[in-house]
Amino acid sequence: MSDDLRHPTRRTLLGGTAALAAGLAATGAAAQAPAPVPRRSRLILLGTAGGPTPKPNRAAPAQAVVVDGHTYLIDAGNGTGRQMVLAKLKLGSLDSVFLTHQHSDHNADYGNVLLLAWATDLAHRVDTYGPPPLARMTRQFLDLNDYDIKTRMEDEGRPALADLIVPHEITAPGPVMRDERVTVTAALVQHPPVEPAFAYRFDCPDRSIVISGDTRYSPNLIALAKGADVLVHEVMYLPELDKLIATEPNAKTLREHLIASHTTTEEVGRVATEAGVKTLVLSHFVPGGYPFIKDEVWLEAVRPHFKGEIVVGRDLMEL
Incomplete structure (x- = not known):
């Protein structure tokens, strides 16, 4: 709204009675409308591929929800640290890490992204959340890299990395964490044979974002995502998948597993x-x-079943 409408000036009054009445009406309408909430959250798709093998056109699964400069990382497939750099996210902005489940395409860089952040400028506590054996994974990663960590502590004066990583194992649905920026809630999803597997909902100051993780059709996920602004969901296109696995010796078993x-x-x-x-x-x-x-194929396959906005994700896309 212009300053002329908020505070009528001599110029405004000279415009005549009709103009003034219109201005007052506009002022009244604006006063009744709620003020827009400024966008504070960013959703960045760091990697959008599915499966453990490296892909030439998509990076391994990872997403970042960024609120007021704090990065909440969901999954950390191979190369996540580099994807963060390409997305112009400071590694030291890591606030928390969430793993949806313990498959290598989702956790391969769990430890690496923390180590690389620490080797850059991370000097604060990072809480990590995910299914067991998250605590053991953390200890073993620190043991694996003990020589490098100690060398950098002595040579570069860095704090002890073990003191900065605080793992939290989650085994059941419900509240996960809450701070002044986000509230995070988990739902159990079905991704056999990996159990447990989770989807996460991030309620930010301006919107709600749900990350499905890997799952088949899930009523629990539907309940978690009720009314959400954004749902990031895995997706499988059967016609091309059938062509791809037709040459595999265990094609029938593989198809049954994927379904x-x-x-x-x-x-x-x-x-x-x-x-x-x-x-x-x-x-x-x-x-x-x-x-x-092609993007159009994915879009056309989903469109008959959902009438809202559909985005075909790509690496480093920000929403």
């Missing part, structure tokens, strides 16, 4: 519709490398 543990394009649309989310972001694409599937 049992992942979500098809149709099911993703149903989840978003039943949850009533505003925006559905497709990620963790299966297949996610070759054959390359």
